[in-house]
Amino acid sequence: MKKYIYQLLMIAVLMSIAPGCKKSRLDLVDQSAYAYETYFNNITALNQATIASYATLLHPGLWAREYYYIFDLMGHDAKRASFLLGAEQELGDYSFGTNNANLSSLWGSLYRMIFRTNLVIDRAAAWNPTATVDRAKLNQYLAEVKFLRAYAYFHLVVLWGDVPLYTDYQTTLNNNYLPRTAAADVWKQIEKDLTEAQATAELPVVYPAAELGRATKGAVTALLGKVYLYQKKWAAAQTELEKLMGAPYTYKLDPSYDNVFSTTNQNTPENIFQIMNQQWTDWAIGSPYYMFGNGAEQVGKQTHSGRAMEYGFNDNWKNVYISNAAVKAFTYTHPATGLPYTDPRAKSTFYGTVATGGETVFCQQCPTGPKAYPFDAADPQGDYRWKKYEYYHLVEKYGDPKSPINGQVIRLADVMLMLAEAQIQQNNTGNAPLALIDSVRSRSGAFLYTSLGDKTNAMNILMRERQLELCGEQSRYFDLLRWGIIKQTINAEKAAEPGTGTQPFQDKHLLFPIPDAEKNYNPNVAKAVKNGWN
Template identity: 30%
Template structure:
C-alpha cells in the first residue's frame, strides 16, 4: 500500500501555500489572507502538514495540461520518440522530441512553475517553523533537501535561474534576476550539508514514510551536485557515504526494481509514490483540479497504442496511448552488450510481442520504429478499476542505488582512480549478468557511458548526461539538436515578460 501525500494537504494550508493563474510570473502567486498565513506553522502538526505539501509537488505530472518532468527530460534524448497519434497529438511533447521547442512550450512552462511552487512551499517551512523541537528541526532539514532538489532540477535544465531562499514580498517577484549557476550550486551544497546531520537513516523511517528524504537522499543529491560541477573528489566522497552506510543495495533481479515489490525497496533512495486506489473513472478524474490527481496518468500515456496493440496472452502490459516509443538505437545497444536481463525489463520488440502471441497492426504508425517501453510499463497489476486507464500507481524512482554506483564510478574515473571506478561499475554489471570491465583510460569511460545508457534508460538522465559530457551534438545532432541552443531549455516566455528574466541563447 502506498502512503498518500495529498490528503495531508488540507484545504486551508493548500490555499495558503500556493495559488496560481494565467498571466502570473514564476513567483507571482496570490497569498489570500496574510494574517492566517503568519499564524500557521506554530505546532508540530502544522509543520508536518506543511512539509507534506512540499513533497506533493513531486507528484505533479499533469498541470493545466501534460507537463511531466520525466517526459521533458526523456524526449530530447536518443532513447525514444514522442509517439502518440500524430504530430498534432500533445504538440508540446512532439516539439521536445523534434528539437523544435521554443519559449512558448507549455510542458517546459509547467515543470518550471512546479519547481518554483515547490521552492515556495519549502521556504514557508524553513522560515516560518521555529525549529524548537527535534521534529521541527528534522522537517526544516527535509525542506532544505527538497528546496535543493527543486533548484537542482531548474539549474541543470535552465542554467542560471532565480535562486529563491527567502520569503519574497509581492513587489520582489519581478525584481528577482537569474543567479549564476555556480552560485545556485553553492547554495545547494550549503542546504544539503546543513540537512544531512539532522536527517534519519532510511532504516529509521517507518514503512509508510519511506517517501521522505533520508540522510542517504541528501548525501546522494549532494554527490550529484558535486558531479555536475566536476568536483570529482567531493563527488565520490559523498557517494561513498551512501555506499558505506549499508542502507542500500542492488535488487537481486533488475526487473524487481520497477515492480511493485521494488517500491521503496533496498535500491530506492528517493521515490515518488502514486496510488492505484482512487477509483477514478471518466466522470470523476480531476483533470481540472489537477493537484488532486494521485494516480500516474503518464503510465497510461506511455502504454502501447490501443488502436493497434494486442497484448500477448502471458503478458500483463496493457494498451495505452502510445507515447515514449523506444528508438532502435537503445534496443540495439542491449543486443550489442549481450544484455538480456535489462533489455527484457526495459524494451520489447514487435517481433518479441508477436512471438509471445500478441500483435501490432500498424508498422507505419507515427514515430513507431518497432519497439515498446516496459520500464514504466502499463502493467495490469499496477492499476485498478473502474477504469484501468486512469488508475496506474507506478512510482517514479528519482534516485536509486545503481545510479549512485555509476555516478561514483564516473567521479572515480575522472579523479584518476580507475580501480575504484571499475569496482563500482562491476557491481552494476554483475547484477545484469555481464562480465566485469577490465579496460582503462578512455575505454573505461566509454564503458561507464554505455552502462548508464543501458541501466538508466527512460529515467530522465540521458539528455542531461550527453549535454554535460559534451556529446549532445554527436549523439543528438541527427535528431535536430543544435549547439549553443539546446544545451538548455528556454526560460518560459511568460516569465521573461512578467518576471523580467533574460532568455537563454537561441530562443525567441
C-alpha cells in the same frame, strides 16, 4: 428587550472609544484560521506545510505527467508516435520555443516548490517549541525541505543556467522581481542546503512504514554526491557517494531488475528516493493537477503519473515508442569474443523482436495466459514499445491512466555508476570502478568485464552502462548534457532515425529558453535574456 438594550449599550461604548486608540486593539484574529502569522505555530501545521512541499513534485511539468515526456524525448530514449502532438511533439524534434507549455510548467512548479519550502523555513524560524519532541521534528522537517529546495534549484541551474535565487520567504513576498543569479552562486546554495540537511541529526536514515516517501539522510547524501559530480568535483562526489555503500545505510541492489519498476517496488532495498504512489495518496497530497490539469476526482488523486498508459500499446494511448537508437544500444561488441552481444536488460526495457533482445510476449500473469506482442511490420517508424514501468505482465489493457508504480528519482544502481564515474575521472580505472560496474551488470545476468582499460575506454563503458541501466528513467538527457556530447549524439541519432533524417539540436538548446510567462512577469529577468532565448 434586555438583550437589545445590552447590545445598544455595547455599540455606544465602542463608538465612544477615543480617536487615539489603536485600531489593532479592535482587530481580533481568529487563532485557528489559516493565516500566515498564526497558523504555523505547531508541529502539525509545519508538517502539513512540509508535505505540501512534496506535493509540488506532482504538479505540472514534474512527475504528474510532463517530466517523463520532457527528458525521455529530449534525451532520445523515446520518440513520438503518430498520436503525440502539441507541446510534447515539439520536445522530440527540438522545435519548441519560449512558449512551450511543458517547459513553462516545469519552471513554474520548481519555483512553487521553492516558495513552499521557503515558507516552512521562515515559519520554523519564527516558532520556538519548548517540547524536545517538537524541536526534533522541526529539525527533521527543515532538513527535508532543504533537500526539496536543493532538488528544485539543481534542475533550474542545470537546465537554465543563471536563475533568480529566492531563499527567503519575505523576499519572495515583497520582491518578486529578483534578477538572475550567477549559476556558480546557485550551485553554492544547493551545496549549502544539502550539507546542512545532511548534518541534521534528526533526519532519519530510515522511516517507519507510515512515513515512507520522505527524504532520508541517504537521499540527501545521494543528491549531494550528484551535485558534486555535475560540477566535476570528482573527489567530493566520491566521498559522498561512498558513504551510501556501508553503515549506517543498508541499500543493496534488488535481486530482480524488473521489480524495481513494478507494482511491488515501494520497499525495494535499492530505493533511495521515489515518487510514491499509495503512500503519498494516504498523506492526502494527490495532485489536483493530475494529467491534464483536471480530473483528479476521476483517478483518486493518484500520486504517480499516467506514464504506463501513455507509453503503453495494447488499446492504450500509444503516444511514444522507445527510440531505435535506444534499442540498438542494447546490442554491442563483447570484448572477449569480438562478436555482437545483446544485453539482457533489453528484455526488461522494451517489447521487441528476438533479434533485438526485447520481450516478445505480454500478459504473462493474465488468466488467459501469455500473448504474443502485436508487431506492426508496416510501421516505418519502428514497432518497439516500452516494457519498463509498464504492468502488462499483470493486465492485458489498462482502462484508465492510473499508474500504481512508484517513480525512481534516485536508486542505488544510479549511485554506484556515479561513484564509478567519479573514480574513473580521477584516473582510477582499476578494481574499484570495475567492481561497481560489474555489480550492476551481474544483477541482470550480463557478462562481467575483466578490465576497464584506459580512462577513455572506461568512460565509454560507463556511459553505455548508464544508458542501458537507466533507459527510460529521464537520466540520459542530463548525462549527455553534462558530458558535453549532447549535440553530436542527438543529431547523429536523429539523422539515423527512420522517417526523420534531421539534425535538430542547435547550440541554443544547451540551455532551455526562459519561459515567456517569466519574462512577462519579471522585467529584471527579461532584460537579461539574450537573443530571445536564454
